[in-house]
Amino acid sequence: MNLKPTIGMETHVELDTESKMFCSCKVVETDEPNISLCPTCLGLPGALPVPNKKAIEYIVMLSLGANCSITKEGMFHRKNYFYPDLPKNYQISQFDFPVGVEGSLEIVIEDSLHTVAIERVHMEEDTGKSIHLGSGRIDSATSTLLDFNRSGVPLVEVVTKPIISSAKMAVAYIEELRQLVIDLGISKGKLEKGNLRFDANISVAEEGSDELGVKVEIKNMNSLKSLEKAIDYEILRQTKMVQDKESIIQETRHWDENKQVTLSMRTKEGSADYRYFSDPDLPNMVINDEFIEISQNQIKETPEKKRKTLLDTGLSLSDSNYLDKGQRWLYELYLSTVKETGDCKSTFNFLTGELQGQMRKAEISELPQWLNSEKLASLINLFENNEVSFTSAKDILAKLLIEDIDPKSFASDNNLIQSSDNDEIKALVTSIINENQDIVERLENPEDKLVGYLVGQVMKSSKSKVNPGSVKEVLLKELFG
Amino acid sequence: MNRNIPSISKLNNLFLDKELKPSELFEQVYENASFTESILHAHLELFYDEGIENSKKSDERFLKGESLGKLDGIPIAIKDNINVYGYKTTCSSKMLSNYVSPYDATVIGMLKETGSTFTGKTNLDEFAMGSSTENSAYGPTKNPWNPDYVPGGSSGGSAAVVSAGSAVASLGSDTGGSIRQPASFCGVVGFKPTYGTVSRFGLIAFASSLDQIGPITNTVDDARIIFDNIQGYDPKDATSIKPEYTEPKNKKLKIGIIKELMQEGVSEDSQNEVNKVTQLLENSGHEVVETSLPLTEMALSVYYLIAPAECSANLSRFDGVRFGLREPASGSYEMMNKTRAVGFGEEVKKRILLGTYALSAGYFDEYYGRALKVRSKIISDFQKAFDDFDFLISPTTPSPAFKFGEKTENPLEMYLSDLCTIPANLAGLPAISIPTGLSNNNMPLSIQLMGKPCSDYSLLDLAESIEDMVSFNHLPKMTKGDI
Ligand SMILES: [Zn+2]
Numbered sequence: 001m002n003l004k005p006t007i008g009m010e011t012h013v014e015l016d017t018e019s020k021m022f023c024s025c026k027v028v029e030t031d032e033p034n035i036s037l038c039p040t041c042l043g044l045p046g047a048l049p050v051p052n053k054k055a056i057e058y059i060v061m062l063s064l065g066a067n068c069s070i071t072k073e074g075m076f077h078r079k080n081y082f083y084p085d086l087p088k089n090y091q092i093s094q095f096d097f098p099v100g101v102e103g104s105l106e107i108v109i110e111d112s113l114h115t116v117a118i119e120r121v122h123m124e125e126d127t128g129k130s131i132h133l134g135s136g137r138i139d140s141a142t143s144t145l146l147d148f149n150r151s152g153v154p155l156v157e158v159v160t161k162p163i164i165s166s167a168k169m170a171v172a173y174i175e176e177l178r179q180l181v182i183d184l185g186i187s188k189g190k191l192e193k194g195n196l197r198f199d200a201n202i203s204v205a206e207e208g209s210d211e212l213g214v215k216v217e218i219k220n221m222n223s224l225k226s227l228e229k230a231i232d233y234e235i236l237r238q239t240k241m242v243q244d245k246e247s248i249i250q251e252t253r254h255w256d257e258n259k260q261v262t263l264s265m266r267t268k269e270g271s272a273d274y275r276y277f278s279d280p281d282l283p284n285m286v287i288n289d290e291f292i293e294i295s296q297n298q299i300k301e302t303p304e305k306k307r308k309t310l311l312d313t314g315l316s317l318s319d320s321n322y323l324d325k326g327q328r329w330l331y332e333l334y335l336s337t338v339k340e341t342g343d344c345k346s347t348f349n350f351l352t353g354e355l356q357g358q359m360r361k362a363e364i365s366e367l368p369q370w371l372n373s374e375k376l377a378s379l380i381n382l383f384e385n386n387e388v389s390f391t392s393a394k395d396i397l398a399k400l401l402i403e404d405i406d407p408k409s410f411a412s413d414n415n416l417i418q419s420s421d422n423d424e425i426k427a428l429v430t431s432i433i434n435e436n437q438d439i440v441e442r443l444e445n446p447e448d449k450l451v452g453y454l455v456g457q458v459m460k461s462s463k464s465k466v467n468p469g470s471v472k473e474v475l476l477k478e479l480f481g
Numbered sequence: 482m483n484r485n486i487p488s489i490s491k492l493n494n495l496f497l498d499k500e501l502k503p504s505e506l507f508e509q510v511y512e513n514a515s516f517t518e519s520i521l522h523a524h525l526e527l528f529y530d531e532g533i534e535n536s537k538k539s540d541e542r543f544l545k546g547e548s549l550g551k552l553d554g555i556p557i558a559i560k561d562n563i564n565v566y567g568y569k570t571t572c573s574s575k576m577l578s579n580y581v582s583p584y585d586a587t588v589i590g591m592l593k594e595t596g597s598t599f600t601g602k603t604n605l606d607e608f609a610m611g612s613s614t615e616n617s618a619y620g621p622t623k624n625p626w627n628p629d630y631v632p633g634g635s636s637g638g639s640a641a642v643v644s645a646g647s648a649v650a651s652l653g654s655d656t657g658g659s660i661r662q663p664a665s666f667c668g669v670v671g672f673k674p675t676y677g678t679v680s681r682f683g684l685i686a687f688a689s690s691l692d693q694i695g696p697i698t699n700t701v702d703d704a705r706i707i708f709d710n711i712q713g714y715d716p717k718d719a720t721s722i723k724p725e726y727t728e729p730k731n732k733k734l735k736i737g738i739i740k741e742l743m744q745e746g747v748s749e750d751s752q753n754e755v756n757k758v759t760q761l762l763e764n765s766g767h768e769v770v771e772t773s774l775p776l777t778e779m780a781l782s783v784y785y786l787i788a789p790a791e792c793s794a795n796l797s798r799f800d801g802v803r804f805g806l807r808e809p810a811s812g813s814y815e816m817m818n819k820t821r822a823v824g825f826g827e828e829v830k831k832r833i834l835l836g837t838y839a840l841s842a843g844y845f846d847e848y849y850g851r852a853l854k855v856r857s858k859i860i861s862d863f864q865k866a867f868d869d870f871d872f873l874i875s876p877t878t879p880s881p882a883f884k885f886g887e888k889t890e891n892p893l894e895m896y897l898s899d900l901c902t903i904p905a906n907l908a909g910l911p912a913i914s915i916p917t918g919l920s921n922n923n924m925p926l927s928i929q930l931m932g933k934p935c936s937d938y939s940l941l942d943l944a945e946s947i948e949d950m951v952s953f954n955h956l957p958k959m960t961k962g963d964i
Contacts, residue, residue: 039584043798045577045685046564046586050719078794080840084813089797138813146802275840277849280690280791282719 002207003242005235007170008162008215010199011177012155014126015058016187021125021154022049022092029193033147041152043087048281051076055123055154056099058186060287060295062156063100063121065180065302070292071097074285076123080275084138085128085146095276098122099287105180106304107172108321116173117161126153162201162212167231171224174198179303179325197222200231203248204238213238214248218262221255230255234262306331314344322352329366330356333373340377343384350380350393358397370404379407386467392416418467425458425466425474432457433478446476485956486646489703493551496543503539503554506649507532507598510556514600514647523622523632523641525561525571527601532556535598542596551706553596558648560639561602562609563694564683565589572685573617574607576824580805586683587718588652588694588711595710600648603638607826608796609659609687611635612898615889616828624667625957626924630882633663633898639697640667644957650698650707654684656691657784658877658902661914661929664697666882668916668925668957670948671697672704672941673902675934676909677722679708680715686795688788689720691906701915701945708937724935729871734943736762737772737870742901751876754917754926758874761950769874774866776859780904781896783859786839786852787907792829793836799824831892856907863908867933872943874930875901877914881924901929911937913944916953925955 019026023040039047063070077095100121107114128151134142158177164170178196181187188195198221203213218234221227234253241248253262303324310320313335323331330351338347355376359365379400383393388411396407396416411417432454433440439450451472458471487495495501511529518524539554548554559565562572564582566589571577585593592599606616614622614637622637624630625645632641636653640663643651653660655673664671673695684694696707715721738759743752759769801807801820808819825833839848866873879900888895905912912931920926928947932940 042803044583044804045570045572045580045798046562046582046683047584048682048718048720050717080794080797082797082800082814082817084800084802084817087798087803088794089800090794141813144813273842275794275837275842275845277790277794277840277845280688280720281686 001243003204003239004207005165005202005204005231005238006162006212007164007166007231008201009158009160009164009170009173010201011158011174012197013062013158013177013181013187014195015055015154015156016185016195017052017054017058017154019052019054020152021052021055021123022152025152027153028149030149033145034149036149037151041087042148043089049092049279051282051285052154056285056287057291057295057298058154058184059099059121059123059156060292061184061186061298062158062181063103064292064296065184065299066100066103066105066118066121066158066177068100068103068118068121070287071099071101072287073097074099074287076279076282076285077276078279079124081272083127083130084144085130085148085151087128087148087151091124091127092279092282093124093276094122095278099285105173105176106307107169107176108307108317109168109172111316111318113317114169114172116169116176117163119159119161121156121158124155124157126150126155162203162215167228167235170200170231171228174224174227175325176303183301183303183306184299191222191224194222198227200227200234202231202234202238204235204242213242214250216248216250216262217252219252219254219265226255226257229260230262233260237262309335313338315348319348323348326352333367333376336373337376337380340373341380341384343380346384347377347380351376354394354397358394358401362401364401368401368404371400375400375407382407382411386469387411387418388416389418389467415463415465418465425470426478428458428462428466429471429474429478432461433475440479443479446480451475451479486649486699488700489551489555489649489698489706492555492649493548493553496539496548496554499543502536503543503598504533504536506554507536507556510600510647510649513645514642517625517645517647520628521623521625521641521645522620523603523638523645523647524558524601525573525604525619525638526569528568528599532598532600535596539596539598549594549596550710551595552592552710555597555649556600557592557597557707558600558603558639558642558651559589560605560636560651560653562605562654562685562687563589563652564685565599565602568602570602570685571619572608573605573614573619574824574826574829575618575806576799576820577805578618582683584683587680587715589683591711591713592652600642603636603642603651605638605659606635607829608685608792609635609654609656609692610792610828610832612658612662612895613883613885613888614638614663615885616826618826621885624882624924626668626882627922627958629884630924631666631885633666633878633882635659635663636671636697637663637666640664640669640671643667643669643697643699650696650703652694652707652711653697654687655693655695655902655906656687656788657906658899660695660697661877661902661912661927662899665877665914665916665925665927665929668927668953668955669697669699670701670704670916670944671695671914672708673905673912674708674712674937675722675724675911676906677720678712678724678911678935678937680711680713680718680721682715682717686791688791689795690791691784691788693906701913701941701948704913705938705941705945708941712937724937726938727933727936728939729936734762734767734871735869736767736769737866737873738769739777739873739875740771740773741775741777742875743771746879746897746900747876748880750881750920750926751879754928755874755876758917758928758947758951761947765946765950770870772866772870772873774862774904776855776862777904779855780859780907781900783852783855783907784899784903785835785896786848787856789832789836790839790849790852791836793833793840796825796829796833859904860908863904863910863933872930872932872936872940874928877901877927877929881920881922881926905931909934911935911940913940915944915948915951917947917951918953919955
């Protein structure tokens, strides 16, 4: 029996709006509890919700960015359930008329492209935060503290179709989605801050079977590492259960970081009935062509577009994807630098290897103002044309990070320019051959280790100012013809 | 109209002519309240200190010739489901017995701008659910015409205070007739404006798609003045509209009598009032014709699915977590359950259960879903009717005020008392109740007029002309005397 896993992802994205979804309270990032509240987001009697236009613009942008069709007349629904940090004991969400439907995202796994089909993109409001003292769980806490700063913060939920087939693919999907919301400028996209939180629905079924297996939901993860491990663990667990002829129960589990396993969450009997109905406090959400156009015009960049631009410079898919998902300045620096060097691979290697490495070591997070693409291109050209050694290039870069220098004049001022002048090399080579006649006599063929020794001697006598490749070439010609 | 309290325009003239001071009026109204409250129990709380202070500020404005307009110095009572900053808003529920609002409802803010003063908060059926104020957790309000009779509901307190002269006017809220029905039972004017013309922000919701704040007054002109000062678009209420008020095409109006509200189930007394007014309208050159709106017969059933469904979610926020009553318990869920069990009265619980059921998986389509469909048919029926007619007329209630306890055992009987008023809420129409006569047992009777959306001002004009023709000048028992 060959089992294959099927995964569907539900991701909550916290939008980076100034104010909350249905009131004018500021969205704040602070540990100080309950400082950004009003009657509406605290669910006080008589208070009413008014939709945040910016948030709707953002969700339309996200829907367009995920290639969805836009529901022209959508509506808000009430999702009813009781929980202390849900002030109204219903959450304003969307049900059968979400803003975006039937979209797709292109994702990259190593060196190949895949597509993830998106089922829906809908708008909702976030809840407050509960801190259950004593046990960490509502049913056994000694007391519960509530912070409503997050209550009413706009959230978008993006739901994929159940077509993801591995943990790696799920991770690549989240990376793409995260980059999309960052590039659109609609969310900070910080996983560690919980700006993206994801649930994975996982089932296994026999390969070739049309039916999906019983699905298990792993809730509320916000790190890619946990996501990958949790999915892998869950696939193994379910596969083993099927092989052992045990039946899988439909349930919600969570990933236990300490034990590195998924654990069943206490589930209530029967499935929850949220009694969705359209919110009578909110008129239908009419998204007309003009609004869609305004939102479309706000889209300056998407990871897919960036990746195409990178591929056009000649980079491989995986290198393009790497820069696509990296920091914005690096992406831009690469594009402007490669324009001048014309050499995608060496530019990519130098920026992602040497430059990022030195910055990390020096604990610099931002490039100094003077370190522009022109200087970097000139430096890359210097060592690519064998005018300086790679070691010297590294030194020049280190200098550039702390001081505004011109790489080329710095190289010549500091005698770093390697000579490619054959006459000079020939003279050096001749003198070394003459000085080392005993060794020359012992040479048997061009692959002899002693050739390297002689090259070293030439380099030493030139104080490393000649190109080692040229030296070897001249030396072999002199010795073996 | 000859009532013991002059109209707002008349009072304003007295203020301007320095024949009466706002503070004197306030004292008089307060004295009326002190005299009647022990029997009527119409106010839940009186705001004497702030009221007298504010009316003295009005005195000064009139003295300096800087009055703020017709409502300056006018004492107005507020139904206790509308938030006034710094005062308790109880909704006549145990759940909110200690709840002090930290903000003003939009209408309260607007009234404060006019210089009017507040007499206090008035009694209602708990969370506005009921037709007699018998569902108040703080005891019922009595009818000023006869304390053995109910004042109607849910705005029973607001209707009784105007009728008894312990406020010049009041604000009520109307979800299925809660302004018009008590106004009718207490012999005063009750006006439910077009849905969306008056902000609901700060009104504690019963059924959001039906709730509407409006005035209860002695005269139609008083209702117009209050409406004028509380209507208008509110950015804090997403269902509020920017109204474009309409005028009828001709001076000679075409008015339809709703056949379905003039048959069995509606008392002869009530029908006679409509016939009487019809005669007067015809005499003054208008055309009055019977018309059929068959779906009005389903309005009651539709209402008792939609209103409980919405209330089941609207009332979820009363859980003891952030405000109001909190019953001690050992865990969060137990606390919420206990608080709701103790805090809500029977009628409220009944409606929450009904609504929860109507929205449940497996029942949604059959109940709530179907009710929505019929509601949209009712709306389009009214639209068609208003292609033919400028206004529609009917009794306000199937019968005059009933006695305490008469209908508490039979909820369906109680629900039927809103038979004539519910359709206007379902369709969002403006509707007004004006007193036109007395029943055999000397209780007031009224007629109701309905107009198309945003015909509010022309509806008030027609109501005023009927008011003039009828000249209803009877007075309730429970009044202190002239001012
Ligand atoms: Zn807020």
